[in-house]
Amino acid sequence: MSPKRDEFKFESANESILGKDWFPIYSTHKDVKFGKNHFEIAMMNVIKEPNINSSAILRADILQEVTCDSNANRTVKKCEVKDSELADPEAKKLGVNDFEARYPSINPTLKLYAATEIVRRIIPRNPYKDAIMNQTCLILNSAEQDSTSLVIYVPHIQEEDDCPFYIPHVKAVGIFLHQGSLSVHYIPFKNAELFQDESDRVVRTAWRLLQTAHKHSMGVMQGYQKRVRHDLVVDKVDFQNRYIALKKKYSKLLVDNWKESTDPKKHVFEDIAIAAFLIALWTKIYGHNYKEKTQFRDLGCGNGVLCYILLTEGIKGIGIDARRRKSWSSFPAEVQACLKEQIIIPSVLVRPHPEVKKRLPQLEHNGGLFPVKVAHELIAPATVVYTSEDLLSSPQVNVTEFPRNTFIIGNHSDELTCWIPLLGYPFMVIPCCSHNFSGQRVRFNVRKSTTELNSTKGNSTYAGLVDHVLYIADRVGWKVEQEMLRIPSTRNAAVIGYENAHVGSFPTQEVYDMIMEDGGPNGWIQNSMALMKKSPRNH
Known part of the structure; x- marks a missing residue:
């Protein structure tokens, strides 16, 4: 006191x-x-x-x-x-x-x-x-x-x-x-x-x-122990030096040209800090020539600021979101070309199971049928049935099949948060809102088996979500690290995985088991398609 x-x-x-x-x-x-x-x-x-x-x-x-x-x-x-x-x-x-x-x-x-x-x-x-x-x-x-x-x-x-x-x-x-x-x-x-x-x-x-x-x-x-430990994954000095340089280069330009209704300073400085952290992380993983060894996919990229910074720094990548944002039009043409308005449907939901694929190598989809209710101004509401083949061929759908050197970013990616460790690529996810594999809001309880990894103490909804992402990543084979990011947000826990003995073999049986253990993906596709019509959330 x-x-x-x-x-x-x-x-x-x-x-x-x-x-x-x-x-x-x-x-x-x-x-x-x-x-x-x-x-x-x-x-x-x-x-x-x-x-x-x-x-x-x-x-x-x-x-x-x-x-x-x-x-x-x-x-x-x-x-x-x-x-x-x-x-x-x-x-x-x-x-x-x-x-x-x-x-x-x-x-x-x-x-x-x-x-x-x-x-x-x-x-x-x-x-x-x-x-x-x-x-x-x-x-x-x-x-x-x-x-x-x-x-x-x-x-x-x-x-x-x-x-x-x-x-x-x-x-x-x-x-x-x-x-x-x-x-x-x-x-x-x-x-x-x-x-x-x-x-x-x-x-x-x-x-x-x-x-x-x-x-x-x-x-x-009195034996006080620091509740949050920073700088566990990357060197603090390296991160902060990069942050200073990126802030000088981008902050005024981005704040002065802000198009969204949200607070520009919070979002701009937050994304600058995340960009600095990612660059420090990639340098640690891949070396100083990381730009030649990796590219990113920012799933649920929102206003696109993080993508803009990384792309302008010469890092290859694409940002994907279900809805285009006002900010996208303010970026240079070469950046806009890398921002895609697509819904994300993980390939595990539309491709055949690996064991089926072994027996029937010519099979490209799983034959799934997905009824979606649609409304019309002149006629009564109707149900449209999409097939897995339709979704695989749609330019408005991204089934998360990326080049092998892809690193996935999930920055407050909402419904995608729990899916990201299952996609088979190195990743960093910053959990925000708690959703299960069907896209429904849920509350996860903190598991005793993963509390040693989790520096978000207590049993709040956010602590439960972070803990659950840690559990999912560990369950499917990732060597998991966690960092409490130095960003202006209370939801600042980053879950990171870049080592997995099964990379290249995803989806593994553990992926299917994990999805079913959490109640299955029923409704994910329908809920994802509905996102395209809703107003975006502001974080």
Whole structure:
């Protein structure tokens, strides 16, 4: 639980215990319950994840880490960092070539020594607006008091005017745990009078820093475990660097030319993030020449933004949806040619069973009959019967028979979600709305056998759907991975499969068994054909 404002006292009229250069801002009224170890674990996590303190920060890259004992024995760890942002001449930068740790003066009577010395590079979400900056982070311990710990942040800048928006405009910040009290102190650049007014941004920031340090230290003490784990499938830095580059290239153009009634920023930034993730994933699977080795099919492609980005990046592929969207007409002709208005009927529903095909190799369809009710303005409603042969030959139907090097994307693909692992191609599906194999809305319960794969806790409808997709994929032989995507959506669980010993042999008997286990596909074709007449959903 976060501490309330009245649990901290405003200290601006007092002198700082840290020394004459420092000014105290806030401290706790009462002794804190957590110890030095809890505090340092929490603060090390904040050092490595600075976005906890500011939503304007994307991440921190650790450039160098030094540990030191009380006898001044130093262990230096250099860290490899990808500098793709720094190569961009348009990105703002501050002190990025300054790797020397900075040490502010500290009251010598405290007898503190630097147990940990880190130089990190802060990467803002928008490096074209806020500067990339190097910063020293210190964790100081006392040679005499085991319960004392001081965390210091020093930006590698010279003037207050250089300070980026996302840090307090001071020369140094200190968060001090000493004699049971937790407090925040500043070293100003020039004018300490700014620290007198609690309404000033720099003072309010001190309160938030103290609140975060207190809350996270209590969380460590109470054994808090992070509910959602990100970056399990692809490297975070690789993904985020690609996201920054794609956002710069596409976001303004797409937002300014938005044709749909939905919020453009949510959808555009979400699809940019998914595109960045997919490119990082394909690079991991197929190598840097992935464009030569794979192509995509985006099933239920909706507004087509994800397809537009991937196609413009030179990746071959096709987007398919039951209904054309307004956005499609805004894309270049070569992109529009890759967006298909078709209903999707998996081939398993219209092709003969593999065992039948072995005995009758000339048989191309399963002889299925599918009655569909149609309405007419002048005559009474009627029933039209389609055959599997009709559907296989229809240009308005896609039976999911793609080149072997196809990778399937299911981005909030609704009725198609559970089908995608059964189609026999590597895939990434981001579940959204819960439907069974007939296209009907259902609620799946979370299975105990797959909870270790599932980071969507609880037994909500969404948790049940994600769990069920994991189960389906595992059941038909996929080596399944799961990622909680960094996208502006609460439905951000991605289920990924790209290794399966039976690829090339689909549909296997397990596919047929899985479909029947879930109640069968009766009504899928009729429901799919009805989608062509309905207004599209907005996610």
